[in-house]
Amino acid sequence: MTNVGNEYGQVLNSVLTTGEGAGLDDLCQGIVQQYRDAGEPQPDAIYVDRDCCSDRGVGPVLKGFRPWTSTVRLDVFHFMRRFTRSLTTEHHPLYGTFCSKLSSCIFEWDMQDVCHLKEAKRTRLRKKHQGHQPTDAQVLASISSKELAEHCRRKTRGVEETRALIKSLLDSMWQLVDGTGLHLINHDHMSRVWEVQHFACIQDPPGVQLYTNIW
Structure with missing residues (x-):
C-alpha cells in the first residue's frame, strides 16, 4: 500500500499492489492531474x-x-527510524532516552516563540504572586514540555550541526549496556546506517511554511 497525502492529513491518492513499486507512476501522475484540474500550483x-x-x-x-x-x-x-532500528531492542531501558536525544539533535525550538511563551508565563506568575517579579529560572521551571509543543514551533538545526550532534550522541552511548550486559546499539548495523545518511535531506526547505495556523 502506497499513500500520498497533503499537509491537512487528507489522502490524495493510494495504490494497493501485489508487488512493491508497481503502479506508482500512475499514482503520481494521477495527483499531478488532480492539481492541474483544480488549478492549484x-x-x-x-x-x-x-x-x-x-x-x-x-x-x-x-x-x-x-x-x-x-x-x-x-x-x-x-530518518530517525533508520537509527532506532540499529538499536538492539525497543525494550532496552535506554531506548526512550536515545530517541529523545536523537530528536533534540535534529530539532531546536524557535527562540522567538519561546520568548513569547516565557513572557506570557512571567505575566501570569506576577499576577499569581501579587506583582513579585519571577526569575528566569522560575519562569522556565513553570513551562511544561506539553506547553512548549503547544505554543512553540521547531525547526531543523542545519546539516553540520545535526551531523556533529548525532555523532556526539552515538559516541556517548556506543558502549552503554543494560543490567544484563546487553548493548543498546548494534554496532555493525549502526555503522552502516551512519555511513549512508544524507543530512541535507531532512533540513527544512527555505521559505516553506511547515506549520498550519489554526487560530
Whole structure:
C-alpha cells in the first residue's frame, strides 16, 4: 500500500499492489492531474520515506511527479527510524532516552516563540504572586514540555550541526549496556546506517511554511 497525502492529513491518492513499486507512476501522475484540474500550483515540498535524492540528475520522486520541480525531503520520522532500528531492542531501558536525544539533535525550538511563551508565563506568575517579579529560572521551571509543543514551533538545526550532534550522541552511548550486559546499539548495523545518511535531506526547505495556523 502506497499513500500520498497533503499537509491537512487528507489522502490524495493510494495504490494497493501485489508487488512493491508497481503502479506508482500512475499514482503520481494521477495527483499531478488532480492539481492541474483544480488549478492549484505544485506543492513547495514533497516528503518521502526513501528515494529523497539522487546523485545522477532528477531523482525518482520527481520523475514520478513530472513535470513538477518541488523540493524533495526525507520525512524526519523515517530518518530517525533508520537509527532506532540499529538499536538492539525497543525494550532496552535506554531506548526512550536515545530517541529523545536523537530528536533534540535534529530539532531546536524557535527562540522567538519561546520568548513569547516565557513572557506570557512571567505575566501570569506576577499576577499569581501579587506583582513579585519571577526569575528566569522560575519562569522556565513553570513551562511544561506539553506547553512548549503547544505554543512553540521547531525547526531543523542545519546539516553540520545535526551531523556533529548525532555523532556526539552515538559516541556517548556506543558502549552503554543494560543490567544484563546487553548493548543498546548494534554496532555493525549502526555503522552502516551512519555511513549512508544524507543530512541535507531532512533540513527544512527555505521559505516553506511547515506549520498550519489554526487560530
